[in-house]
Amino acid sequence: MLEYENQMFLEILHEDGLVVTAKGLGIETVFANILRAHTDPGNLIIVLGTTNYEEQYFIDMLKSFGVKHLPRVVTFECSSDERAIMYLEGGVLFISGRILVVDLLKNRVPLNLVTGILVYRAHNILRSYQEAFALRLYRQNNKTGFIKAFTNSALAFTVGFMHVERIMKALFVKQLYLWPRFHTLVNNSLAKHKPEVIELHVKITQKMLNIQTCLLDVMNYVVKELKRLNKYLDLDELTVENAIAKKFHKQLQSQLDPIWHQLSSTSKQLLSDLKTLRALLACLTYEDCVSFYAMLNRLRTMEYAVKNSGWLMLDSVDSLFKNGKNRVYNEKNEFKPEENPKWKALTEVLLEVQHQNKKEGSDGNSEKILILVHDRIICYQLRNLLTKGFKEYLLHEAMKKLSYKGTEKINETIEKESSSDEKNKEDDTNDNEQDTYVLTQKVNEENQSNSSTDDNKHETLFEDCSQMADLDLTNVTTNAPVIIIQSLKKYGDPMSLHRALAEHMPNNIVMYVADISAVRQIEIYQNNNPSIDLKVYFLIYEGSVEEQEYLTSLRREKEAFHKLINAKTTMVIPEEQDGKSDYSSLAPETDTDATENTRKGGVPTQPELPNTVIVDIREFRSELPAILYTRGMTIEPITLQVGDYILSPEICVERKSISDLIGSLNSGRLYNQAVSMTRHYAKPMLLIEFDQNKSFCFQGYYYASKDVQNMFVTSKLQLLTLHFPRLKLVWSPGPHATAQLFEELKQGNNQPNAAIAAQIGFEENKQAPEKFNPRIQDLVAKLPGVTTKNLETILNKGQSLDHLNTLTKEELTKMIENKNDAQMLYNAFHEKSSPVEEKSKIVNKKVVFKGREKKLFTKIKQ
Numbered sequence: 085m086l087e088y089e090n091q092m093f094l095e096i097l098h099e100d101g102l103v104v105t106a107k108g109l110g111i112e113t114v115f116a117n118i119l120r121a122h123t124d125p126g127n128l129i130i131v132l133g134t135t136n137y138e139e140q141y142f143i144d145m146l147k148s149f150g151v152k153h154l155p156r157v158v159t160f161e162c163s164s165d166e167r168a169i170m171y172l173e174g175g176v177l178f179i180s181g182r183i184l185v186v187d188l189l190k191n192r193v194p195l196n197l198v199t200g201i202l203v204y205r206a207h208n209i210l211r212s213y214q215e216a217f218a219l220r221l222y223r224q225n226n227k228t229g230f231i232k233a234f235t236n237s238a239l240a241f242t243v244g245f246m247h248v249e250r251i252m253k254a255l256f257v258k259q260l261y262l263w264p265r266f267h268t269l270v271n272n273s274l275a276k277h278k279p280e281v282i283e284l285h286v287k288i289t290q291k292m293l294n295i296q297t298c299l300l301d302v303m304n305y306v307v308k309e310l311k312r313l314n315k316y317l318d319l320d321e322l323t324v325e326n327a328i329a330k331k332f333h334k335q336l337q338s339q340l341d342p343i344w345h346q347l348s349s350t351s352k353q354l355l356s357d358l359k360t361l362r363a364l365l366a367c368l369t370y371e372d373c374v375s376f377y378a379m380l381n382r383l384r385t386m387e388y389a390v391k392n393s394g395w396l397m398l399d400s401v402d403s404l405f406k407n408g409k410n411r412v413y414n415e416k417n418e419f420k421p422e423e424n425p426k427w428k429a430l431t432e433v434l435l436e437v438q439h440q441n442k443k444e445g446s447d448g449n450s451e452k453i454l455i456l457v458h459d460r461i462i463c464y465q466l467r468n469l470l471t472k473g474f475k476e477y478l479l480h481e482a483m484k485k486l487s488y489k490g491t492e493k494i495n496e497t498i499e500k501e502s503s504s505d506e507k508n509k510e511d512d513t514n515d516n517e518q519d520t521y522v523l524t525q526k527v528n529e530e531n532q533s534n535s536s537t538d539d540n541k542h543e544t545l546f547e548d549c550s551q552m553a554d555l556d557l558t559n560v561t562t563n564a565p566v567i568i569i570q571s572l573k574k575y576g577d578p579m580s581l582h583r584a585l586a587e588h589m590p591n592n593i594v595m596y597v598a599d600i601s602a603v604r605q606i607e608i609y610q611n612n613n614p615s616i617d618l619k620v621y622f623l624i625y626e627g628s629v630e631e632q633e634y635l636t637s638l639r640r641e642k643e644a645f646h647k648l649i650n651a652k653t654t655m656v657i658p659e660e661q662d663g664k665s666d667y668s669s670l671a672p673e674t675d676t677d678a679t680e681n682t683r684k685g686g687v688p689t690q691p692e693l694p695n696t697v698i699v700d701i702r703e704f705r706s707e708l709p710a711i712l713y714t715r716g717m718t719i720e721p722i723t724l725q726v727g728d729y730i731l732s733p734e735i736c737v738e739r740k741s742i743s744d745l746i747g748s749l750n751s752g753r754l755y756n757q758a759v760s761m762t763r764h765y766a767k768p769m770l771l772i773e774f775d776q777n778k779s780f781c782f783q784g785y786y787y788a789s790k791d792v793q794n795m796f797v798t799s800k801l802q803l804l805t806l807h808f809p810r811l812k813l814v815w816s817p818g819p820h821a822t823a824q825l826f827e828e829l830k831q832g833n834n835q836p837n838a839a840i841a842a843q844i845g846f847e848e849n850k851q852a853p854e855k856f857n858p859r860i861q862d863l864v865a866k867l868p869g870v871t872t873k874n875l876e877t878i879l880n881k882g883q884s885l886d887h888l889n890t891l892t893k894e895e896l897t898k899m900i901e902n903k904n905d906a907q908m909l910y911n912a913f914h915e916k917s918s919p920v921e922e923k924s925k926i927v928n929k930k931v932v933f934k935g936r937e938k939k940l941f942t943k944i945k946q
Contacts, residue, residue, distance in 0.1 A: 086611055097118065099259055100258070105264075106265040106641060109604055115202070128198045131204065132218065185704050185721070195226045199229055206255060241644065277610050286425045292425075299404065302398060313348065314347065321336075328365060328629050373412055374412060421482070452589070454585075463570070464521075467521040467569055523546045585609045594620075695718065702728075715823050726764055733837070734766040737771050738768075738770050768811050770811055874905060
């Protein structure tokens with residue numbers, strides 16, 4: 085480890101706390117060494133907050149350290165008995181918060197044996213309800229174990245009031261360790277071995293500059309309109325400079341979410357248009373001219389013209405479409421695509437590396453060039469660019485993306501050039517799903533000698549390495565450089581760059597995309613391998629949005645750390661916040677804390693039995709189970725077939741958020757749930773939980789969502805209540821109100837039984853569909869005298885409605901074993917029907933079923 089990494093490791097090892105580092109500063113290395121220090125089987129270490137990619141990376145890293153007892157991953161595939169054994173065996177366990185909470189409530193985890201808990205991605209703790217709940221249960225029962233938390237997202241702490249204090253309180257830590265890039269120790273450590281950085285400020289073409297100017301003008305118009313229409317909102321952060329940042333729209337959405345319902349439809353559309361414009365800027369910067377023009381054409385539809393906020397009517401938009409088209413066609417409307425300026429610069433860099441390698445001589449080992457790009461689309465783009473040349477690549481792109489626009493000349497040209505290359509085209513389509521390509525340069529002296537005079541020659545000096553998946557880059561015999569094109573997050577893996585640097589050990593890196601995390605990882609790579617003479621080629625468009633976005637991300641991270649430093653100097657941390665002392669907030673809230681009742685003259689009262697709530701395991705994704713626990717209720721987590729919460733033997737609650745309610749109504753799932761609840765419980769309830777800070781209406785909250793018609797959802801709810809009159813609809817403005825409501829509903833009711841609740845609906849799902857016709861079962865259930873207790877008996881012993889009609893009162897009583905229910909059922913079949921109507925005639929008739937009814941009711945059993 086580097087000097088600052090050692091210091092970071094020693095600090096968090098010595099005293100519990102929250103470590104916040106800048107992106108790319110090696111928090112993974114520190115975390116892996118913390119794991120390494122506690123891998124003894126005598127310890128039981130629980131790790132929360134990691135993804136599958138990160139878990140595999142840490143396991144591989146510890147394996148490379150020579151650790152014998154490697155961490156294990158606990159999933160739902162492990163049975164409860166297997167998990168209990170794993171806890172007793174000790175070691176490091178990667179586990180999700182949901183599994184841990186269930187096992188803690190079921191007393192499967194020996195809390196007295198837990199050495200400590202490590203929390204990764206700690207900035208998510210306030211949204212990860214189950215992880216926060218698990219930490220609370222752990223600290224409530226274990227006062228000696230440690231809690232150490234790690235995160236590299238400083239920007240996450242800048243949103244909300246006292247955000248860092250609230251996160252530290254949820255983590256039960258008192259120390260805050262900050263490691264920004266401008267930290268003195270970090271600067272000194274990374275300055276010892278600096279890579280040779282060659283910055284290539286590529287100039288964008290005049291047409292690209294015109295398009296960029298037009299898009300920025302339109303974004304400026306949209307920002308001004310938003311501020312003009314929403315003067316009462318604090319939109320100081322809403323600027324064109326911030327709007328071009330990658331994650332700004334997510335932060336803006338979270339800021340506007342509480343007052344989303346107060347925004348006008350125009351404001352919502354302006355925000356959506358702002359996101360669209362940002363996507364156009366990204367496409368202009370990273371993708372080719374054909375892809376940009378195809379994306380621009382998708383906005384030239386009647387549907388979008390009617391929907392947009394009016395920016396399509398601006399004068400600068402004409403220039404935008406004109407320049408977009410001119411990058412693909414010439415004045416005669418012939419297909420003459422414009423080459424991306426970065427492509428030529430990249431090819432020159434690769435040729436320069438090969439010439440330099442040949443000039444310096446080689447000891448048999450080929451140079452390795454790692455090209456870092458944004459995503460798999462750019463991987464595919466550069467691979468085809470280097471192996472085919474930009475003209476052939478753009479011809480194929482035009483055939484796929486512009487053929488529907490009636491460009492006959494393009495199609496004719498493409499058909500001629502691609503008729504003999506159909507197989508290669510199919511291979512390209514399959515390769516488009518890859519995140520890594522390995523290329524090498526063709527050793528062709530003639531092409532190399534003419535590369536400086538003929539631009540078309542040097543474009544195809546590269547070829548795919550055969551058997552890329554099985555290629556051993558350490559045994560490549562050619563002296564030509566091996567080129568590895570890889571995205572920053574290969575297959576979504578945030579550790580992919582760490583793996584690529586460790587596996588390939590490149591001595592040349594091309595930064596095709598500007599990313600602050602990647603830059604810092606490369607700095608650490610050079611300092612960990614000082615023997616490698618690393619050259620970094622930094623390609624960036626000069627005076628472009630790409631350059632501004634990179635500088636803005638640096639500025640925002642620096643400002644975030646300054647805010648954290650100021651907060652650290654002014655925050656007040658209670659002495660008992662770590663929960664190791666008798667911390668009152670850890671104890672569940674009860675109404676009977678005192679042993680004496682002052683209203684009864686100090687007469688001691690008997691302690692009440694604990695309120696028990698049976699909770700479906702799937703509900704632990706929400707905050708409600710944790711809130712119920714803090715209110716003094718006993719939580720019983722089991723897998724429920726019917727309902728989400730069982731409050732008493734009679735009360736069953738199905739909880740829905742607004743979005744869940746809409747989805748369940750549309751899919752018909754809610755109807756089936758209502759059938760099951762009304763069949764097995766006397767008091768079924770549908771709890772609809774909404775956010776009191778948001779609009780109380782049935783619509784989406786986000787930019788791209790399609791609002792659902794209010795009347796459409798309301799009409800379905802009306803049909804639901806008409807069909808199930810015993811189903812009660814309960815509205816709640818959030819989980820805290822729901823917890824209070826549950827507490828009031830449970831008063832005066834018996835406690836539910838978990839074993840009985842788990843079996844309800846289980847037999848129905850396993851046997852009933854094979855034994856009874858559901859429609860006939862519902863019909864019989866609605867007959868007078870038929871209850872949930874005798875329904876199955878009637879369905880088993882009754883042959884048909886005609887058969888039930890022939891039975892005497894005594895025979896029905898013997899079947900049902902209840903005289904009153906048998907009397908009601910007998911009267912339903914044999915009493916006369918006397919409707920109260922004018923001029924009505926009472927006709928004494930025997931009940932006779934005819935036609936379809938007779939066929940429908942012939943047999944109850946299938």
